């Protein structure tokens with residue numbers, strides 16, 4: 001054991017104990033467990049909308065659970081089998097570690113990797129990333145501080161918005177509806193814009209989020225929800241519906257809003273983790289709508305998204321409207337829970 005290892009035997013990290021009980025407490029520092037592991041020194045991490053499901057007690061929590069699955073930072077140490085990243089590089093990885101070689105990975109579905117592992121301890125200063133070669137992508141160099149939020153966003157929220165647009169078959173000149181004005185929905189707007197959609201209708205009733213949606217490329221805002229929201233979309237699309245809908249919430253209402261806002265032959269990309277969503281087979285049958293979604297294979301999109309951020313083409317880091325030191329993580333969760341913040345960035 002070298003002195004460096006002795007110097008970091010414990011760290012403080014984020015743990016959820018139960019509904020609205022977030023603690024920042026001491027635990028063992030991560031170490032290389034497998035030769036394919038890497039240890040990352042976190043530059044920035046954040047709170048995910050999906051972290052709010054267990055935080056609110058909607059998803060059950062079985063005992064104290066370490067939190068965090070969005071990360072970027074400097075490689076500190078790699079296992080003996082790691083070839084593609086090395087200490088000192090700035091890297092981004094997905095919330096699912098993947099080998100990037102199995103059949104599912106080769107098909108572009110790294111979040112269904114046959115060897116996938118969910119990353120759950122990223123709201124901490126040091127992180128162990130399994131399957132480092134398949135999971136991590138290095139940036140062209142160590143970024144300046146102002147690029148870090150946008151690079152961090154690629155780890156989940158931007159990759160997820162991008163996948164939603166991809167799954168919804170967004171094409172140049174088309175009309176897109178985005179259901180959900182959380183960070184993923186807003187970045188779905190940005191993604192649709194980047195994919196050259198002509199009309200992007202954001203569904204939001206929150207003024208500051210509407211503003212950001214417009215900045216990201218929304219051409220129309222619809223404040224109504226449910227059936228009224230669908231009626232408004234139909235009004236805006238000559239009674240037909242949108243070519244593509246991005247579902248970025250995961251409730252029954254948001255899913256139906258997305259499906260019913262889509263024209264026959266159109267596509268819904270759904271990335272909100274469904275909670276109690278049930279679909280009626282007959283309605284689906286007669287809707288003629290394509291459905292595709294699931295946990296975003298963020299790893300597939302990392303190279304292209306890193307390139308877009310690195311070259312200043314997109315600035316997804318704008319969704320972070322609250323930046324806190326990591327030890328104030330509990331306030332970061334509270335602010336998002338109370339919708340005072342869209343998304344909290346945490347700096348170790």
Ligand SMILES: [Zn+2]
Pocket residue numbers: 098099100101102103104105106110112113114115116
């Ligand atoms: Zn795989």
